[in-house]
Amino acid sequence: MSGRDTPAVVCEPGGVPESVCVLGLGLIGGSVMRAARAAGREVFGYNRSAAAVTAARADGFEASSDLAGVLDRAAREQSLIVVSVPMPAVGAVLGEIAERAPGCPLTDVVSVKGPVAEAVREQGLDARYVGGHPMAGTAESGWEAGDAALFQGATWVVGVDEGRDPAVWRQVAALALDCGSVVVPAESREHDDAAARISHLPHVLAEALAIAGARGGSLALSLAAGSFRDGTRVAGTAPALVDAMCEANANALLPVLDEVLDVLQEAREALAWHSSTSVIVAAGHEARLAYEKRGSGRKVIEGIVPGDPGWLDALREAGRDGAVLVALPEEEGDAR
Amino acid sequence: MSGRDTPAVVCEPGGVPESVCVLGLGLIGGSVMRAARAAGREVFGYNRSAAAVTAARADGFEASSDLAGVLDRAAREQSLIVVSVPMPAVGAVLGEIAERAPGCPLTDVVSVKGPVAEAVREQGLDARYVGGHPMAGTAESGWEAGDAALFQGATWVVGVDEGRDPAVWRQVAALALDCGSVVVPAESREHDDAAARISHLPHVLAEALAIAGARGGSLALSLAAGSFRDGTRVAGTAPALVDAMCEANANALLPVLDEVLDVLQEAREALAWHSSTSVIVAAGHEARLAYEKRGSGRKVIEGIVPGDPGWLDALREAGRDGAVLVALPEEEGDAR
Numbered sequence: 001m002s003g004r005d006t007p008a009v010v011c012e013p014g015g016v017p018e019s020v021c022v023l024g025l026g027l028i029g030g031s032v033m034r035a036a037r038a039a040g041r042e043v044f045g046y047n048r049s050a051a052a053v054t055a056a057r058a059d060g061f062e063a064s065s066d067l068a069g070v071l072d073r074a075a076r077e078q079s080l081i082v083v084s085v086p087m088p089a090v091g092a093v094l095g096e097i098a099e100r101a102p103g104c105p106l107t108d109v110v111s112v113k114g115p116v117a118e119a120v121r122e123q124g125l126d127a128r129y130v131g132g133h134p135m136a137g138t139a140e141s142g143w144e145a146g147d148a149a150l151f152q153g154a155t156w157v158v159g160v161d162e163g164r165d166p167a168v169w170r171q172v173a174a175l176a177l178d179c180g181s182v183v184v185p186a187e188s189r190e191h192d193d194a195a196a197r198i199s200h201l202p203h204v205l206a207e208a209l210a211i212a213g214a215r216g217g218s219l220a221l222s223l224a225a226g227s228f229r230d231g232t233r234v235a236g237t238a239p240a241l242v243d244a245m246c247e248a249n250a251n252a253l254l255p256v257l258d259e260v261l262d263v264l265q266e267a268r269e270a271l272a273w274h275s276s277t278s279v280i281v282a283a284g285h286e287a288r289l290a291y292e293k294r295g296s297g298r299k300v301i302e303g304i305v306p307g308d309p310g311w312l313d314a315l316r317e318a319g320r321d322g323a324v325l326v327a328l329p330e331e332e333g334d335a336r
Numbered sequence: 337m338s339g340r341d342t343p344a345v346v347c348e349p350g351g352v353p354e355s356v357c358v359l360g361l362g363l364i365g366g367s368v369m370r371a372a373r374a375a376g377r378e379v380f381g382y383n384r385s386a387a388a389v390t391a392a393r394a395d396g397f398e399a400s401s402d403l404a405g406v407l408d409r410a411a412r413e414q415s416l417i418v419v420s421v422p423m424p425a426v427g428a429v430l431g432e433i434a435e436r437a438p439g440c441p442l443t444d445v446v447s448v449k450g451p452v453a454e455a456v457r458e459q460g461l462d463a464r465y466v467g468g469h470p471m472a473g474t475a476e477s478g479w480e481a482g483d484a485a486l487f488q489g490a491t492w493v494v495g496v497d498e499g500r501d502p503a504v505w506r507q508v509a510a511l512a513l514d515c516g517s518v519v520v521p522a523e524s525r526e527h528d529d530a531a532a533r534i535s536h537l538p539h540v541l542a543e544a545l546a547i548a549g550a551r552g553g554s555l556a557l558s559l560a561a562g563s564f565r566d567g568t569r570v571a572g573t574a575p576a577l578v579d580a581m582c583e584a585n586a587n588a589l590l591p592v593l594d595e596v597l598d599v600l601q602e603a604r605e606a607l608a609w610h611s612s613t614s615v616i617v618a619a620g621h622e623a624r625l626a627y628e629k630r631g632s633g634r635k636v637i638e639g640i641v642p643g644d645p646g647w648l649d650a651l652r653e654a655g656r657d658g659a660v661l662v663a664l665p666e667e668e669g670d671a672r
Contacts (some may be wrong), residue, residue: 207620215624218658284543287550322554
């Protein structure tokens with residue numbers, strides 16, 4: 001039986017777990033490399049800038065700034081390729097993969113899924129691609145900020161768009177589990193909508209709150225206490241990172257921002273005409289309680305076997321329901 | 337010389353520090369009572385409900401639900417009266433004070449200053465009134481939640497509206513200092529604008545963010561991480577408390593909310609037409625840095641003696657500049 005304590009590595013027919021090829025050795029890619037090796041995987045990687053390559057090598061990792069060479073090795077070993085470059089660089093990296101290692105199982109850890117899936121299709125790599133997004137990070141960046149424990153206990157979205165290959169899906173989910181995360185299945189569109197709501201909108205509102213506070217001058221800032229401090233915390237993130245994150249998900253963020261503008265406009269009218277905040281406050285309180293309760297008695301996905309009829313639909317439903325996968329089911333033909 | 341370590345109590349002509357009469361023994365009033373006694377003051381108080389009175393007495397405090405009796409004692413002792421009832425009850429309590437103890441120095445710890453000042457004028461109590469607002473609190477309420485240390489290191493706004501009596505101003509500032517706070521001088525209008533920006537707007541935006549997250553369903557909530565958690569924290573506050581706080585300051589909150597709607601609407605247009613968040617993100621980041629820097633090298637107000645020509649103007653300027661009073665200057669005629 002497979003459990004959390006058993007390595008979730010998937011064996012190739014020959015019985016050797018596939019190696020992991022990480023493209024982009026920043027905070028997330030560098031952490032994937034460390035975590036995968038800590039789980040017993042063979043890992044190697046590429047980074048464009050020599051500084052990160054040197055730093056990774058100094059830490060004992062196989063790293064190179066020769067993308068072609070790294071991809072040739074991935075093709076030979078049929079490695080699981082993990083794209084972890086910033087969104088603007090994704091298209092070019094995928095182009096190289098299409099050239100040199102088109103048969104490798106392919107995933108990514110980019111924070112937006114729809115645009116990556118589209119770029120993958122454009123490069124003809126869709127058949128072997130299953131997207132991913134570990135919901136973890138810090139305000140830091142770069143190889144040095146990486147940490148083998150970054151994904152411990154985190155949720156790692158694994159894509160369930162129509163047409164996914166069950167074998168690749170297992171490989172990607174196994175990597176997430178090996179890194180210590182639980183797996184949340186989600187379609188690209190659903191992921192991007194959710195990320196807009198719980199990750200990108202918080203940044204936009206924090207920026208707006210910080211601006212409103214600072215417009216009150218030194219007096220207002222000197223009176224600020226916990227609610228302002230917490231509400232503006234992520235406005236302290238480097239602007240380039242926030243822009244990159246929000247702009248990559250612009251298509252999903254825009255309708256969510258419009259929703260919030262409607263909610264605030266209604267609150268504004270209630271305040272102006274009835275001096276009342278009760279509608280938005282009651283709804284917001286209820287929503288926060290729903291969030292606080294989400295963790296208690298979290299459902300665990302069991303019995304859905306990738307490749308079985310309807311497996312993608314079943315995983316999608318489970319993900320929408322807030323359920324998580326904590327171990328891969330045994331494959332048909334596994335010893336039981 | 338007077339410093340932070342010296343009690344800041346102000347002596348009456350007879351040399352005895354005035355007693356403190358607290359009206360309303362909830363979280364804030366109950367904490368004022370405890371902190372003032374811990375600083376060596378004589379304290380007594382009133383609460384409408386018998387439960388808090390019983391609890392306060394059990395903790396060894398002189399408390400009563402007989403408002404007339406409590407005010408008669410305050411009038412005899414020329415106590416400093418501290419109004420700490422919720423805004424809707426302020427008018428009635430002030431009416432009783434006008435009846436029985438109109439000559440006592442008078443302050444309050446209500447979270448909004450303009451409406452209290454107006455009610456004070458309506459009751460003819462303006463000459464002996466200096467408003468106050470300690471910027472401290474918890475999500476708890478009631479006598480039991482009170483804490484003598486609640487105001488340690490907090491900022492306590494003391495009013496500097498035109499026409500304040502310098503002797504009363506000293507008494508109110510001395511109470512704030514005795515409770516362990518630093519004093520920030522501010523006009524009622526300025527205080528209410530600042531509070532809307534750094535205390536009430538954070539609640540409104542937290543509610544809106546919580547609503548947007550919950551509309552993403554279980555999937556979105558299961559993916560939420562630190563930015564959503566911190567951004568919605570104060571949406572966990574009891575709705576009745578949030579409504580009371582925001583609605584009491586509706587006049588100041590409305591224009592601030594309109595400002596934020598403009599900022600977000602501009603961000604929405606930039607996202608829709610240029611897929612860009614750079615303007616709001618750059619401004620928000622700068623604003624957050626201004627907030628983070630406010631504490632470092634905080635200016636200390638020195639040399640402004642209440643009653644000296646232009647003292648109110650000087651204190652207003654200092655407060656706008658983010659400066660704080662940490663000790664009262666010696667009065668003219670004090671031994672030096």
